[in-house]
Amino acid sequence: MNSSQSDSFEVQHMKTNFLAACLTIVILMLSACASVKPYEREKLADPIMDPGTAFSKQSLEDKFYSTREGSMGGASGIGGGCGCAK
Amino acid sequence: MRQITSMPRTALPVKLSVRILLLWSCLCCTVFSDQLEYTLYHTTDNAEVKVTTSAFSLAKTIWERTVLLLDVELDQVSIPPVDGVSGASRPQRNYSETFEKNRGQLMFGLQQGIGGNTSLSATYYSSQEVDYQSQSGAISLIQELFQKNTTLSLSAQYSSDLVGEIREDGSYTDYAKEVQKASFAITQVLSPLSLIRIGVEGERDLGFLSDPYRKIEKHIDNKNTILVTETHLPERWRSAAWIEYRRYISGLDASLHLNYRAYRDDWELQSHTVSVRANKYITSNFIFSPLYRYYTQNGVYFYKENYGLDDAYYTGDHKLQPKISHSIGGTVTFFFKALLDQHPDLDFLENTSTSLGYFSYFDSKNYQAHIWEGRLRYTF
Numbered sequence: 001m002n003s004s005q006s007d008s009f010e011v012q013h014m015k016t017n018f019l020a021a022c023l024t025i026v027i028l029m030l031s032a033c034a035s036v037k038p039y040e041r042e043k044l045a046d047p048i049m050d051p052g053t054a055f056s057k058q059s060l061e062d063k064f065y066s067t068r069e070g071s072m073g074g075a076s077g078i079g080g081g082c083g084c085a086k
Numbered sequence: 087m088r089q090i091t092s093m094p095r096t097a098l099p100v101k102l103s104v105r106i107l108l109l110w111s112c113l114c115c116t117v118f119s120d121q122l123e124y125t126l127y128h129t130t131d132n133a134e135v136k137v138t139t140s141a142f143s144l145a146k147t148i149w150e151r152t153v154l155l156l157d158v159e160l161d162q163v164s165i166p167p168v169d170g171v172s173g174a175s176r177p178q179r180n181y182s183e184t185f186e187k188n189r190g191q192l193m194f195g196l197q198q199g200i201g202g203n204t205s206l207s208a209t210y211y212s213s214q215e216v217d218y219q220s221q222s223g224a225i226s227l228i229q230e231l232f233q234k235n236t237t238l239s240l241s242a243q244y245s246s247d248l249v250g251e252i253r254e255d256g257s258y259t260d261y262a263k264e265v266q267k268a269s270f271a272i273t274q275v276l277s278p279l280s281l282i283r284i285g286v287e288g289e290r291d292l293g294f295l296s297d298p299y300r301k302i303e304k305h306i307d308n309k310n311t312i313l314v315t316e317t318h319l320p321e322r323w324r325s326a327a328w329i330e331y332r333r334y335i336s337g338l339d340a341s342l343h344l345n346y347r348a349y350r351d352d353w354e355l356q357s358h359t360v361s362v363r364a365n366k367y368i369t370s371n372f373i374f375s376p377l378y379r380y381y382t383q384n385g386v387y388f389y390k391e392n393y394g395l396d397d398a399y400y401t402g403d404h405k406l407q408p409k410i411s412h413s414i415g416g417t418v419t420f421f422f423k424a425l426l427d428q429h430p431d432l433d434f435l436e437n438t439s440t441s442l443g444y445f446s447y448f449d450s451k452n453y454q455a456h457i458w459e460g461r462l463r464y465t466f
Contacts, residue, residue, distance in 0.1 A: 035235050040278040043334040047419075048341040048365035048373060049281075060127045060139055064457060068449065070383055070405040071349035071357040073269075073287040073326020 121145045122464045131455040134166040151199030161189040189215035203230040217250035237273040251298035261294030279334040289324040300402045304393045324351040339367040357383035371424035379413040415445030437465040
């Protein structure tokens with residue numbers, strides 16, 4: 001196995017581990033949570049629990065970060081183009 | 087890679103552009119509140135680049151469980167004069183003058199509720215500026231489970247862009263670029279006071295992924311260099327995973343939002359993002375929301391300080407270099423219902439709020455930006 005094949009295998013292996021960890025968390029989360037009744041969700045519906053309350057245009061915030069940083073994901077909006085200084 | 091030569095487009099004298107915004111952050115809920123919103127977003131940085139964005143958004147129920155989503159957005163960008171050799175992303179033509187351009191953006195979409203726990207939405211998006219065009223379509227499915235304690239969200243997006251270059255002689259060239267994206271997220275209520283969201287995203291970029299304006303000096307020998315246009319690989323696979331925890335703190339009338347995101351791609355860029363946002367009721371109609379965000383990334387594998395003739399790919403893009411950044415700031419939000427006791431005739435403002443935010447962004451490349459946001463929201 002040459003160096004590039006080894007690197008590729010390692011990356012693939014890390015991706016598999018990463019996905020497995022995410023799925024495990026999701027499964028544990030779903031199985032471990034007690035059911036919260038609708039009438040118990042008053043606090044969850046409070047404006048301060050909604051990120052949009054304080055910074056509604058999450059897409060604009062994300063667009064700014066996308067002009068300065070090389071990553072993506074976790075964004076709240078879709079779109080393309082730039083409208084920026086890149 | 088498709089290359090299209092055409093006449094230069096004229097700068098859009100668009101005072102109002104139309105964009106239909108899929109209010110993605112609202113999609114964790116199956117049902118929208120009808121809402122009208124105006125946002126003004128202004129950024130200045132220490133390179134004297136200024137971007138001002140005006141955005142108008144509407145979410146309106148048009149028939150039972152059918153919601154129309156509309157967003158209009160205009161960016162006004164001003165980039166200062168540059169040297170003949172520069173990493174700035176702007177035409178070299180008339181480089182001794184400030185480069186100004188507008189970007190108009192239109193997005194519209196429909197969301198349809200199906201049964202009590204499912205909704206489907208589709209959006210179309212288009213944006214245009216003097217040297218960039220983009221069109222995009224997206225669909226998403228939201229499914230609520232377990233008495234709405236769990237929400238699953240699945241979405242896919244396809245974008246087709248034309249990256250333009252205005253040359254020094256005024257001629258114009260377009261380069262094609264595609265983006266394919268998919269994401270999956272799950273929101274889980276943990277208790278009457280807390281919930282968690284987890285998501286994964288994948289993206290494939292194809293075509294012209296460089297900046298046509300960015301120039302790189304390549305070393306021929308110890309003394310001489312030649313100037314070449316930045317060249318990136320024509321394909322990029324990107325993936326990210328994120329987790330968010332929100333907690334209501336009853337004793338303080340406050341909430342805490344914690345976020346973490348991990349990112350990696352096949353250009354070997356990796357990043358980590360952590361952010362903390364708090365929201366505190368100062369009075370029953372006044373919220374203060376401080377934020378801190380930390381970001382770190384390494385560089386892509388072909389990034390170098392100096393390039394030679396043997397290098398096939400070379401970049402001058404600061405986004406692909408190692409860096410650390412910080413964002414710190416805050417927002418204040420005021421609900422107009424506070425005025426109703428003294429001015430009952432203003433009852434039409436009962437569901438109206440306004441907010442003002444300021445953030446400072448700075449990174450290890452000595453870049454600093456100031457970001458202002460003002461917003462007026464009417465819910466009906």
